[in-house]
Amino acid sequence: MGWNSVIGQARAKSILRRAIEERRIPHAYLFWGPAGTGKDALAIELARTLLCDAGGTEACGICASCKRMTALQHPNFQFVVALPASRSESAPDDGKDAPASDVVEALRGEMELKAADPYCQITIPKAAFITVKSIRDIRHESSLSSFEPGRKIFIISDAEKMNPPASNALLKILEEPPADTFFFLTTARMDQLLPTIISRCQSIRCELLQDDEIAAALTERKGIPADRAQVAARLANGNYLRACELLSDEVTKVRDEVIQFLRDTMTGNIAGVLRPIEEEWKELDRAAVEDLLSLLLIWFRDALLIAEQFGDGIISTDQRNALERFAARYGKADLSEALRVTEHSLELVRRNVYLPLIFISLSIQIKRILLHVRNT
Amino acid sequence: MKFSAHSNELQKALSRAASVLPTRSTHPALENLLFEVKGNMLSITATDMDISMTCGVVVTGLTDGAVLIPGKRIFDAVKSLTNQQMMFTIDIESRKIKMATENGEYVLQGESVDEFPKKPDFKGEGEIEITAETLRRIISKTIFSVSADELRPAMMGVLFQFKESELCSVATDGHRLVKMITKGIKSPMSAKDIIIPAKALNILSKLAEDGAAKMEVGAGHILFQSGLTTLVSRLIEEPYPNYQSVIPSDNTKELMVSKDQMLASVRRVALFSSVTTHQIRMSLTTSELTITAEDVDFGSEAKETIACEYNGDEMEMGFNFGYIVDILTHMESDEVIFKFSSSTRAGVVVPRTQRENENVLMLVMPVRLNP
Numbered sequence: 001m002g003w004n005s006v007i008g009q010a011r012a013k014s015i016l017r018r019a020i021e022e023r024r025i026p027h028a029y030l031f032w033g034p035a036g037t038g039k040d041a042l043a044i045e046l047a048r049t050l051l052c053d054a055g056g057t058e059a060c061g062i063c064a065s066c067k068r069m070t071a072l073q074h075p076n077f078q079f080v081v082a083l084p085a086s087r088s089e090s091a092p093d094d095g096k097d098a099p100a101s102d103v104v105e106a107l108r109g110e111m112e113l114k115a116a117d118p119y120c121q122i123t124i125p126k127a128a129f130i131t132v133k134s135i136r137d138i139r140h141e142s143s144l145s146s147f148e149p150g151r152k153i154f155i156i157s158d159a160e161k162m163n164p165p166a167s168n169a170l171l172k173i174l175e176e177p178p179a180d181t182f183f184f185l186t187t188a189r190m191d192q193l194l195p196t197i198i199s200r201c202q203s204i205r206c207e208l209l210q211d212d213e214i215a216a217a218l219t220e221r222k223g224i225p226a227d228r229a230q231v232a233a234r235l236a237n238g239n240y241l242r243a244c245e246l247l248s249d250e251v252t253k254v255r256d257e258v259i260q261f262l263r264d265t266m267t268g269n270i271a272g273v274l275r276p277i278e279e280e281w282k283e284l285d286r287a288a289v290e291d292l293l294s295l296l297l298i299w300f301r302d303a304l305l306i307a308e309q310f311g312d313g314i315i316s317t318d319q320r321n322a323l324e325r326f327a328a329r330y331g332k333a334d335l336s337e338a339l340r341v342t343e344h345s346l347e348l349v350r351r352n353v354y355l356p357l358i359f360i361s362l363s364i365q366i367k368r369i370l371l372h373v374r375n376t
Numbered sequence: 377m378k379f380s381a382h383s384n385e386l387q388k389a390l391s392r393a394a395s396v397l398p399t400r401s402t403h404p405a406l407e408n409l410l411f412e413v414k415g416n417m418l419s420i421t422a423t424d425m426d427i428s429m430t431c432g433v434v435v436t437g438l439t440d441g442a443v444l445i446p447g448k449r450i451f452d453a454v455k456s457l458t459n460q461q462m463m464f465t466i467d468i469e470s471r472k473i474k475m476a477t478e479n480g481e482y483v484l485q486g487e488s489v490d491e492f493p494k495k496p497d498f499k500g501e502g503e504i505e506i507t508a509e510t511l512r513r514i515i516s517k518t519i520f521s522v523s524a525d526e527l528r529p530a531m532m533g534v535l536f537q538f539k540e541s542e543l544c545s546v547a548t549d550g551h552r553l554v555k556m557i558t559k560g561i562k563s564p565m566s567a568k569d570i571i572i573p574a575k576a577l578n579i580l581s582k583l584a585e586d587g588a589a590k591m592e593v594g595a596g597h598i599l600f601q602s603g604l605t606t607l608v609s610r611l612i613e614e615p616y617p618n619y620q621s622v623i624p625s626d627n628t629k630e631l632m633v634s635k636d637q638m639l640a641s642v643r644r645v646a647l648f649s650s651v652t653t654h655q656i657r658m659s660l661t662t663s664e665l666t667i668t669a670e671d672v673d674f675g676s677e678a679k680e681t682i683a684c685e686y687n688g689d690e691m692e693m694g695f696n697f698g699y700i701v702d703i704l705t706h707m708e709s710d711e712v713i714f715k716f717s718s719s720t721r722a723g724v725v726v727p728r729t730q731r732e733n734e735n736v737l738m739l740v741m742p743v744r745l746n747p
């Protein structure tokens with residue numbers, strides 16, 4: 001509980017803490033930054049802190065308000081997400097009917113998950129937009145006296161999903177905010193928000209998470225062994241959600257393929273090199289290929305560390321034996337050059353170069369680099 | 377927790393409480409009713425977070441306790457029972473609710489009371505003396521002109537201005553306005569303005585039974601009590617538009633007509649009006665009021681003339697017939713007086729004779745006519 005529920009984001013946390021301490025909380029915050037960096041988590045934690053009966057800079061976690069916030073069921077708190085458009089949404093003045101019961105059912109389920117893990121992504125089938133109905137509900141709710149004395153807080157998650165009528169309706173609210181009412185918007189795509197909305201919110205940037213922050217969080221929250229957590233964190237590019245996805249067995253399987261690719265390259269098994277390239281990897285999407293190359297990077301990095309006698313710092317500790325054998329054979333090769341060509345290949349993937357070409361070229365270069373120094 | 381209750385009594389209380397139960401709320405707990413037994417009093421509470429209602433039922437209480445019971449299921453179950461005594465046995469630990477009747481035994485699974493939102497912390501600022509009948513009257517005379525525009529929430533309720541010995545209630549949607557002053561309502565607060573949401577008033581008007589009623593205003597909430605039923609509603613905390621400034625005081629052209637005659641005419645003529653504009657025309661001369669309507673799209677038109685007394689220059693005005701019908705149906709006097717200044721300014725409508733202790737004023741905006 002408390003600010004520890006948010007991974008990393010020390011800068012954002014200190015800004016928020018200071019705002020609470022000085023009692024200068026703006027009526028609207030906009031949390032923006034790449035996906036999986038904890039924008040919702042920050043917004044929820046800030047809401048919890050502001051609603052806490054103890055009123056400190058950190059939610060106490062034991063008062064009645066905190067307890068209800070744990071389930072995201074505080075009466076003065078609302079979490080707004082995209083919902084499927086109802087039939088009447090096309091008629092501008094008729095947005096009043098309640099959402100269909102299956103939507104409510106889905107929303108309840110998702111909210112439970114969100115309450116358990118603020119990093120979880122809410123996905124409701126066919127939900128494309130935050131509709132004007134949701135914003136009208138906010139307007140209605142904020143116009144009434146609070147159900148329980150105290151502040152009212154609305155979180156609008158993925159605010160870029162607001163359709164134009166919804167944006168305009170929200171703008172109207174932000175222009176004349178009701179007293180003791182706070183709006184927290186979160187978005188990964190600030191460019192899609194109305195500039196007039198952005199200018200009425202105080203922006204807080206959520207930076208990419210550090211690898212060790214993600215790894216520590218994975219170990220602590222999901223009980224993932226440190227080595228696996230490290231690999232996932234490194235591949236996730238500062239995105240905690242991605243790291244969680246990467247924890248599946250898929251990653252180990254892909255890494256084994258990468259090691260096999262390396263082995264085939266070095267033993268000159270051309271058929272072995274070409275088979276995965278032509279058959280499987282060609283079909284992968286670019287993100288998956290980037291993962292694959294990142295795994296190769298990790299391998300070279302670990303090998304370099306072992307070759308330079310820094311074996312304690314390796315990521316793939318479960319592969320220590322294989323790595324040591326690899327380092328013993330190719331340790332004198334210019335491993336940093338191998339790292340460089342792999343990185344270059346990653347760059348090419350991002351530039352949309354034909355995938356099989358990248359792999360074949362990479363395979364040839366790696367072989368040349370590793371063998372070249374060994375022979376001298 | 378154990379008590380025995382009569383199905384008819386229970387059904388009465390449940391049907392009241394069920395009117396507050398929200399359908400498809402994101403808070404699952406709100407679909408439950410809170411049952412509390414203390415001595416021989418069972419109180420059933422429902423809330424949709426805007427309005428909380430507690431209905432009391434006199435029962436034979438055996439053990440005290442509280443539990444949440446799925447609202448719709450218990451209501452339907454009790455509704456389908458014939459006049460008989462029911463015995464409720466509730467295990468607080470497992471929250472199993474057992475109902476024994478003449479016909480058989482039924483078991484329901486309840487929820488823990490912790491899930492239910494706490495009752496609003498109500499601190500009253502003194503009681504307002506008002507009878508249920510007066511309240512119901514005020515509501516019925518004003519609520520029809522409350523706005524449905526959610527982007528202007530202040531107008532989605534009725535403004536109650538309490539003064540020392542009178543109550544001024546106002547409702548408007550920007551096109552028409554009702555202002556009703558009721559004298560003889562004593563309030564402990566010398567000047568207090570509150571806006572009560574229309575939804576709460578609708579429930580209130582159904583709830584207010586004859587006899588003693590109690591109304592109390594507290595910070596952000598209003599409490600209303602009638603018999604064993606208590607209703608607490610949140611208030612709209614927005615500044616109400618300055619309605620005083622829109623009520624014209626220099627409308628000297630007075631038109632007096634028979635209410636029933638005009639209402640009937642407008643209703644008939646309106647059938648021929650345009651379905652998109654709902655517009656009717658009123659042409660005024662000293663002794664005749666001509667009401668016309670026209671629907672160009674469907675080639676229909678209507679014209680009726682009724683007798684009137686009018687003291688101004690000849691004039692033609694356009695109105696949305698819905699507003700005129702609303703206003704006339706809510707007037708009690710046999711004759712009504714329209715006061716105009718020009719064809720584009722707001723018209724004031726008052727009954728020819730006001731009821732004792734009461735002053736009703738309505739206002740309607742005309743629509744601009746094509747020349």
